[in-house]
Amino acid sequence: MLKLDNLTADVGEGDGRKTILNGLSLEVPAGEVHAIMGPNGAGKSTLSYVLTGRDGYEATSGAATLDGDDLLEMEPDERAAAGLFLSFQYPVEIPGVPVMTFVRAAINAQRKTRGEDEISAPDFIKKAREIGQKLNIDADMLKRPVNVGFSGGEKKRLEIFQMMMMEPRFAILDETDSGLDIDALKTVADGVNALRNEDRGMLVITHYQRLLDHIKPDRVHVLAKGRIIKSGGPELALQLEKEGYDGILGEVA
């Protein structure tokens, strides 16, 4: 499904330009959830921005494909239409655009790019109501402008709401646990788990083990200095929690 082959990427422009991803290879097959853990500055968020095509994050060599389609050739909105979703570490405010208007515009834009019909208004509203209920998001919140005045927890729940509405083929969750209390973490994890199926892949980026108690990964990778330095089963996350990154990094070095 998602395949990264020897991916190298630069961030910034001019003198400030730095190579952050340095020969990163990774494969997440359909139906699996992989976790990426790593110390600050390892390149975790850079990876999510390179894959989604943010300006200023440029892949200089290597390949990134989703079901064989070259992601790096596509505009960010085309990548979204191809099924790639990023739950942002810091969700952005969209002043003046209500959540419902925004999500519907996004779904219909994706459908248009894929050559599909628009979602009907009743279907959309019904689905939004159902998913909102699961995530403790009330109708009032859906009428407010996207993320404007939302608490940290509300923003993260809204990311998962959008993911559930859009049903992407592949989701990247970038530190979705940060800013969440224990109850909200469980709500969010339940939402993510509800989307797990044999056709969908996920990449969960996190600092901490605790999210992985709720979203059990099939594989865990350790990212440091722009590449995967160690991969293993769920037990690797527990080892990290116990020994810290220094332990693992020392072991590899």
Add this chain to the structure above:
Amino acid sequence: MTTTALKNPSEAERQLTDLFSQQKPEASQKAAFEAFTRSGLPHRRMEQWKWTDVRQAVSRLATVDTAADTSIELPSDAIELRFDGSAWTIPDKLSEGLKIFAKSGGHDFAQADALPLGALASSMTGHSGEDMLMIEVSAKVDQPLVLTYHGGGAAAFSRVVFVVRKDCHLDLFEHYSGGAGFSAFLAEFGLAENASVDRTVLQESSREEVTAITTTAHLDAKATFKQTALSFGGKLCRMETRLEHQGEGAEATLNGAYLVASGFHTDFTTHVTHGAESCVTSQLTKGAVADGGRGVFQGKFLVPRTVGQFTDAEMQHQALLLENGAEIFAKPELEIYADDVECEHGNTSGQLDDDALFYMQQRGIPKPEARALLTEAFIAEALGDALKGVRDQLIEATRRFLRNQGSN
């Protein structure tokens, strides 16, 4: 007949002098024209006109080939008055409490020195034909009154005086859709105690037209004047509002938005005097300007000592440069002499937030659409108070403008 001579008149100023000379003016019209000749067509060496040089833009009076492209569906119960560039058409049936008549002869224009194009309009109207209206409101009028301005050859002038009696109310929509090479329109509002006016203005014209819409308003105690204006500009367009709080507890809302395409120019200028205690002014102006367009905002709150005590006034101007090459000039001014007041102002010009644009793209919305959606939401905030019957159409006009910009 003789009039005060302009110094070194431009061709347009000579033409205007000729036009005036053909009339048989009364004293007030003469006085207004004399006030106009003290400055002539306003130009960039005048502080208030440094970014909007009318003398240069109107080198001579000439007809233009234009067509209004926005058709607005009026509320079904609207009472519509039409101005064709020389005369008003007034419907036979009017609401109770609404008296409208064309007036000939003069009517003093007290602000002539501060408002040269208002002075010009008041000097040129009321001679013959029906280009000057008196509108008296003596009830809470439920049906919205609509004034439509279109047409006029080389030059068009109109003057409308609104008198709103104590406790009375008027909903008003004015649609200026061009049609003359040079237009100078004057609207004057006198609001008695506890009277209220809810006014929405839509202005559009072609790249060849110069339009000046001058408004004055005087508010007695507890009167409320609410204005929402959307301007697409023209070769040059000046939307100038001069408002004075004259009675305690009066309230004014002056909201506006300008959308300026390449080759267009719009100027929002406002001047508010807090001439009585405990008055409130709230002003929000938003703008979006494309490459080759120019937007101007000049706002001033004047709060005199003693009479201006307990003023509560806020002025916000926020503008978006849609592309490189867009120009925005802004001068917000607070001149405060009273010591117990709450006055604020804010002024920003910038570009759309890249983080927001990327977020929207990541969700599947192509960049041009994301830009249009963000800009529409930004502009719509200033149009929220527009009259219900036309508000959605103003937002639709905004959307159309942004879509056209995106496809360029």
